[in-house]
Amino acid sequence: MLRPDFAVRRTGERYDRADVDAFVNRVLAATERGTPSGPELTRPELTRADVQNATFGRPFFGPGYAAEQVDDFLSQAVSWLPADEPPHRTAHKTTDHTTHRPEQSDPVQFEPPQFSPVRLRAAYDMDEVDDFVDRVMATVNRRPVDRPVTDRDVREVAFSVVRVREGYEIEQVDLFLDQAEDWLRHP
Structure with a gap:
């Protein structure tokens, strides 16, 4: 599978490039049948819910990936992944609130800004x-x-x-x- 080539913007709706790149690596590694590329990647388990609930930083300044292109890619990626979460993740989520991902019905939580x-x-x-x-x-x-x-x-x-x-x-x-x-x- 080819890595998506998102447009880079300096204004408008955009996502942090490092956040998106890291998540796209996880998506590609989870969907490809071969060994993930790069020494830092291990075979991550990723589900449709993970993709649907993915959030990325939004830079106030500087370049970022065009949000609508990233969102379109993620919409397509949902169909490439399994619907059910692996059992070890479900058990982990109930005991560790720091890794909780919002359910479909939970509203998106926006992060407060930090100003210089x-x-x-x-x-x-x-x-x-x-x-x-x-x-x-x-x-x-x-x-x-x-x-x-x-x-x-x-x-x-x-x-x-x-x-x-x-x-x-x-x-x-x-x-x-x-x-x-x-x-x-x-x-």
């Missing part, structure tokens, strides 16, 4: 951003929150700009807000 702090140049007030991001993450992850955030709230939010004290990199926060607006528009 800057000093002596224009930046967003850290406390204001942290408070708003906490509300956004609670809303998109369907956790209880006093004031759920809407996509309109994200579009209209205005943070104080600080110059002397430490603040968050403006461009990183703005990119996150674009992503958050998309999450809220397409739940």
Whole structure:
């Protein structure tokens, strides 16, 4: 089976290349009948549920693979894998919550962003951003929150700009807000 050749983007919906490459290696190793290539690969067991529930980092800056191409590949890969999980994985999941993968009906959990702090140049007030991001993450992850955030709230939010004290990199926060607006528009 040929390795997919995903387009690399600097903007738009994209996935972390290292995350995708590692997962694609697992998919290819699980579907090929020969020995997996590379010394670091052992014969991983992978199921349809693993592919359907795969998540990847989303870079704020820099290149990443085009998300729709990766998603299309994963949709095809589902049919190449067994439907049932190996018995040792099922037993392991019940005792170790760190390896829990969400079931089909579980909502996708979004990861909170990490912004670079800057000093002596224009930046967003850290406390204001942290408070708003906490509300956004609670809303998109369907956790209880006093004031759920809407996509309109994200579009209209205005943070104080600080110059002397430490603040968050403006461009990183703005990119996150674009992503958050998309999450809220397409739940």
